[in-house]
Amino acid sequence: MLRRWLWLLAVPxxxxxxxxxxxxxxxxxxxxxxxxxxxxxxxxxRGTTTNWMGEARIDGVSAGTHRVRIRKLGxxxxxxxxxxxxxxxxxxxxxxxxxxxxxTVRVMAPSVRENLREFDDRRRLGIGxxxxxxxxxxxxxxxxxxxxxxxxxxxxxxTDVGGKWHLVSTRSSCGAGSSFTDLPAPKSAGGGGxxxxxxxxxxxxxxKATMSSSCGGNSCPIKLFLDGLELQPDDFDVVHTWDLxxxxxxxxxxxxxQYRVHGSACGVLLMWSR
Numbered sequence: 222m223l224r225r226w227l228w229l230l231a232v233p234x235x236x237x238x239x240x241x242x243x244x245x246x247x248x249x250x251x252x253x254x255x256x257x258x259x260x261x262x263x264x265x266x267r268g269t270t271t272n273w274m275g276e277a278r279i280d281g282v283s284a285g286t287h288r289v290r291i292r293k294l295g296x297x298x299x300x301x302x303x304x305x306x307x308x309x310x311x312x313x314x315x316x317x318x319x320x321x322x323x324x325t326v327r328v329m330a331p332s333v334r335e336n337l338r339e340f341d342d343r344r345r346l347g348i349g350x351x352x353x354x355x356x357x358x359x360x361x362x363x364x365x366x367x368x369x370x371x372x373x374x375x376x377x378x379x380t381d382v383g384g385k386w387h388l389v390s391t392r393s394s395c396g397a398g399s400s401f402t403d404l405p406a407p408k409s410a411g412g413g414g415x416x417x418x419x420x421x422x423x424x425x426x427x428x429k430a431t432m433s434s435s436c437g438g439n440s441c442p443i444k445l446f447l448d449g450l451e452l453q454p455d456d457f458d459v460v461h462t463w464d465l466x467x468x469x470x471x472x473x474x475x476x477x478x479q480y481r482v483h484g485s486a487c488g489v490l491l492m493w494s495r
Contacts, residue, residue: 238284240305242312244277246291249315258293258316259362263300263384288384294362294463295319337493339449339477340467348475350374352468354495361463368462369490373470376443376488386457388443390487392472441487443470446480448494460492467493 246258254275261268262279264287271277282305289312292298296316303312344351350373360368366378366386375392445452447460471477472488480489 239280240282240284240307241309242279242282242305243309244271244279244289244291245311245313246271246275246277246293247313247315248296249317252315255293255296255316258291258296260314261290261292263288263290266384291316292461298461300458337467340469340491340493343469343477344467348471348477350470352465354466357462357465357468363462365460365462365465366457369468369470373490375472376470376490379440385455387440387454388445388457388490390441390443390472392488442484443488443490444480444482444485446489446491448492451482464494465492466495 244260246255246260247253248255254271254273256271256273256275258271258275258277259268260271260277260279262282265282267279269277269279284305286302286304288300289303290298290300291314293316296318299314299316303310340351343349344353352368352372356372357368364378364386366388369388370376370378375390377389377391379387379389381387442454445454445457445460452460469491470488471480471491476485476489477491480491
């Protein structure tokens with residue numbers, strides 16, 4: 222008995238306070254398992270995908286509350302805070318299929334790409350930097366922040382302390398026309414491990430880029446617009462690569478006049494949905 226207590230005392234506290242999560246992901250309509258769904262621990266940037274039975278296993282989760290996100294192309298994403306306690310837990314997530322809705326106001330529109338008219342016009346003129354729908358399809362299951370950072374020179378993707386993504390410029394000057402906010406550095410992924418996307422392509426350098434700009438130690442946030450409407454920084458998580466039909470990036474004098482708003486000195490990213 223004494224040996225048993227001595228063994229328990231010798232086990233580090235961190236090893237005693239870890240949980241194994243075996244998540245089940247299924248369709249809300251008929252409870253059928255969903256394979257290849259992404260299950261992510263957002264605060265530690267750890268994740269995996271479900272197998273053919275809809276199961277996803279993540280070991281060694283520290284005790285406490287963690288933000289968990291579940292995504293699958295064609296389904297509405299789930300983003301929840303879960304309390305991890307005990308040796309194991311088996312949460313069940315039911316994903317609802319994305320509903321296809323028709324625009325009743327524009328049923329007689331001559332072209333399904335009407336919302337991309339601005340995009341197409343500027344692309345023909347060669348003004349700015351562009352990603353087309355076919356180019357975006359190659360990275361459909363990656364975080365859009367990482368896609369933008371890898372495709373547009375001078376753009377970096379950073380996370381704040383809450384795990385939310387932000388796009389910032391490393392080339393633009395934070396002058397009088399900008400309204401930047403100093404973004405906290407992203408949390409370490411449990412000992413410096415790199416975050417991985419579904420395809421396993423994202424590197425630690427992509428996701429934890431060090432800020433360097435003419436703003437000193439401050440971040441220079443890029444202004445974001447979705448279908449012509451300005452997004453607030455906290456709303457960027459609603460943007461998914463698979464939902465986009467086109468993307469434009471501008472910095473400096475080539476920026477379209479209608480998007481030269483207060484704070485746009487660091488750059489403007491225009492996103493157009495399908």
